[in-house]
Amino acid sequence: MHKQKGANAERELIALFWKSGWAAHRIAGSGSSRFPSPDIIAGNFSKKLAIECKSTKAKAQYITKEQAEGLKKFSEIFGAEPWVGVRFSNKEWYFMPLKDIKQTENQNLVIKLEDAKLMGLKFNELLGEFP
Amino acid sequence: MHKQKGANAERELIALFWKSGWAAHRIAGSGSSRFPSPDIIAGNFSKKLAIECKSTKAKAQYITKEQAEGLKKFSEIFGAEPWVGVRFSNKEWYFMPLKDIKQTENQNLVIKLEDAKLMGLKFNELLGEFP
Numbered sequence: 001m002h003k004q005k006g007a008n009a010e011r012e013l014i015a016l017f018w019k020s021g022w023a024a025h026r027i028a029g030s031g032s033s034r035f036p037s038p039d040i041i042a043g044n045f046s047k048k049l050a051i052e053c054k055s056t057k058a059k060a061q062y063i064t065k066e067q068a069e070g071l072k073k074f075s076e077i078f079g080a081e082p083w084v085g086v087r088f089s090n091k092e093w094y095f096m097p098l099k100d101i102k103q104t105e106n107q108n109l110v111i112k113l114e115d116a117k118l119m120g121l122k123f124n125e126l127l128g129e130f131p
Numbered sequence: 132m133h134k135q136k137g138a139n140a141e142r143e144l145i146a147l148f149w150k151s152g153w154a155a156h157r158i159a160g161s162g163s164s165r166f167p168s169p170d171i172i173a174g175n176f177s178k179k180l181a182i183e184c185k186s187t188k189a190k191a192q193y194i195t196k197e198q199a200e201g202l203k204k205f206s207e208i209f210g211a212e213p214w215v216g217v218r219f220s221n222k223e224w225y226f227m228p229l230k231d232i233k234q235t236e237n238q239n240l241v242i243k244l245e246d247a248k249l250m251g252l253k254f255n256e257l258l259g260e261f262p
Contacts, residue, residue: 018166023209025168026159035149037156041172043209048179078154078174 009055009087010039013123017042020127036070041080048080049126051095054111055087063101063109071098083126088113094120140186140218141170144254148173151258167201172211179211180257182226185242186218194232194240202229214257219244225251 010026017024024042031037038050052071054061063084075082075098082098094116101109111120141157148155155173162168169181183202185192194215206213206229213229225247232240242251 014166021208023166023205025161025164025166025172028157028159028161030156030159033156035145035154035156041156043179043211045208045210048174048210074154077152077176079176079179080174 006053006055010053013051013053013085013093014040014042016123020124020129022127031067036074036077038071038074038080038082040085041078043080047128048078050075050078050080050082052082052084053087054084057089059088059114060110060112061086061088062104063111065107065109068098068101068109084109084111086111086116086120088116091116093123095123095126096120137184137186141184144182144184144216144224145171145173147254151255151260153258167205167208169202169205169211169213171216172209174211178259179209181206181209181211181213183213183215184218185215188220190219190245191241191243192217192219193235194242196238196240199229199232199240215240215242217242217247217251219247222247224254226254226257227251 014024022042022044024040026040027037030039039053040051042049052067071082083095084098085093085095087093096111101111104110145155153173153175155171157171158168161170170184171182173180183198202213214226215229216224216226218224227242232242235241
């Protein structure tokens with residue numbers, strides 16, 4: 001159920017990219033691949049984004065140290081910017097650059113709803129479209 | 132059976148990229164997505180490749196007009212070079228730039244084994260490593 005909801009949120013995000021003139025797709029077997037992988041790769045002529053996607057009913061979203069390292073490693077090798085996108089319940093997508101996300105004591109990462117609202121980029125801002 | 136063989140060939144190709152210092156992944160739902168899609172996306176810091184992968188026991192591999200158009204469209208929007216990789220039985224991978232592949236009378240594309248041997252790039256050549 002939660003997995004299905006996450007998949008729907010990802011599909012919706014991918015459709016948003018195409019609608020905005022970008023190309024985007026889910027990576028096959030993301031999370032289970034033997035090679036580091038984001039959930040989504042998006043790009044246009046000049047920019048490539050590697051995105052780890054999360055959706056949650058909680059007020060904070062955690063990213064494990066391993067997931068963060070995988071996203072960083074893929075992005076460095078592929079040549080993409082590493083981002084985390086979070087869809088909190090009844091909110092729009094917020095995007096945080098991986099390097100700006102707070103670490104917990106055990107080196108996992110956490111994005112609190114209040115921080116996402118304050119510092120996260122909305123979708124159109126992620127695309128560099130500042131209204 | 133044939134599909135499984137194709138998937139194995141793709142996995143093997145992806146592992147080759149990683150071994151060579153490139154990042155590569157299969158695109159989820161490639162071929163069934165509502166958006167144009169290659170089978171594999173590969174990249175390093177300076178270059179991105181969108182690859183349609185085929186494996187065949189025949190002496191010629193066809194690519195439908197629709198597949199070719201999807202590969203071209205994705206590549207233009209995403210910002211990647213469009214390539215077709217073919218694995219003929221008991222041969223190594225050969226790669227052809229989409230624009231150099233011959234058209235059949237009905238506008239599908241065809242890569243003959245003899246043309247692949249003559250004009251196709253081998254894997255290390257695709258990566259720009261000319262020995």
